[in-house]
């Protein structure tokens with residue numbers, strides 16, 4: 001067995017044979033799945049390793065798990081969610097012997113199928129671990145038709161299971177299979193908010209936990225549970241876009257239980273169904289604590305529940321995927337000991353991610369960092385964070401004022417909206433603090449006039465602000481399925497795309513990895529306006545926007561569109577994405 005695995009691994013980008021032997025020995029000793037252990041350690045290329053294994057074992061390899069031409073319901077009926085999800089067996093194809101009778105197109109290719117010996121009534125099931133005997137036994141016990149075993153990659157099987165059965169379908173099936181559903185059961189556990197996979201028993205609690213866990217796995221920022229007339233729709237917001245989650249077919253039957261469970265978790269009044277309510281959950285998952293803000297809205301179809309998952313993100317400069325020039329500029333800015341660094345852009349342009357990244361980079365034991373935010377979106381270990389509370393007069397300005405007496409090195413103020421806050425921020429900067437904040441303007445240079453319009457003296461702006469950074473988010477092309485494309489020269493000229501570029505352009509494709517959207521994740525594009533000596537002089541002199549911009553460009557300022565075009569040339573996003581987010585400029589605001 002060990003030799004077989006080593007053999008298959010050698011042709012699959014094996015990193016270290018020694019390590020693999022170690023993993024295999026451990027796995028055998030602990031009687032665990034060798035396949036899972038090998039894949040978990042990421043020592044080999046999953047796809048190639050499993051394909052090699054399938055060849056050695058003479059089990060048919062499934063490259064694509066497209067189910068365009070099959071009936072998902074039939075597959076679900078033949079192989080129940082419990083068997084499929086518990087053992088990770090994916091039914092991929094049923095060679096229905098009766099199909100030709102009611103098949104409209106039976107005439108075409110019907111003979112061909114017969115000649116190929118098709119229509120045999122076998123169910124093709126894909127596994128990634130052919131040595132899992134428990135799974136095989138369960139399959140042969142529960143599935144009433146002959147089985148044709150196939151192999152496919154673990155990733156594709158897991159994805160396939162989810163789209164075929166829906167999140168939490170195994171639990172759901174057991175639930176419908178006739179347990180007493182009673183709302184009292186929802187509250188029986190002591191730690192209502194600890195999500196624990198080991199809970200074997202099927203329950204609404206487990207089902208809701210599966211929905212939450214899946215959302216976390218997908219890096220969702222929001223979950224919406226939306227009752228509709230004939231269905232309970234569940235949607236996640238991933239990378240800023242709403243994605244409908246495949247759910248078990250009859251989930252509507254459990255709607256009130258699911259909603260009640262969520263309300264219990266967030267300490268809401270479950271008897272109150274006619275008024276909107278707000279609450280919070282502190283989820284414990286794998287030792288990590290996640291804050292969830294919960295809001296219920298009564299609709300005509302029932303109560304809708306929205307959950308916002310806070311603190312889901314990890315921050316580091318590398319993740320911002322910066323172009324080299326900007327990377328260096330950011331690093332230089334972070335080495336400053338005083339001054340103001342302002343981020344600009346509309347709501348939802350990713351300013352807070354950049355701010356949190358800066359703070360995370362600066363978060364060391366010898367620096368004291370304090371923030372005033374509205375609200376605190378992510379909790380950062382070791383940083384003192386305060387949320388504004390206007391009702392008790394804890395505003396940005398007041399928070400900032402008291403912080404200055406608390407000996408900080410670095411201060412972050414969620415937003416500068418008024419003269420009072422702006423003045424305190426400047427005082428902080430001039431007395432040796434590094435201050436980060438945001439401004440509601442479209443472009444970097446526009447930040448200058450915004451501060452002046454608030455009533456600040458131009459010389460104070462040029463003396464304290466070190467840089468204005470503007471940003472927008474563009475969708476990132478899915479690297480697996482992006483396709484090459486081209487543009488007419490006239491179009492490229494009209495959007496000022498560099499004429500000397502001869503490399504390829506890409507547009508979106510669609511594949512399983514990106515749920516056919518063609519995009520995966522988002523990417524921030526930036527422009528950084530450093531307050532150079534030349535620019536400082538012009539700001540103090542009160543020169544207009546156009547003159548400031550001209551000077552900035554002379555001093556090396558690259559407008560955002562140029563930065564975005566570099567990302568287009570790298571094939572990370574499309575030309576349209578960059579053009580559309582950089583066109584809605586209200587220059588000089």
Ligand SMILES: [Zn+2]
Pocket residue numbers: 478479480481482509510511512513514515516518519
């Ligand atoms: Zn794709």
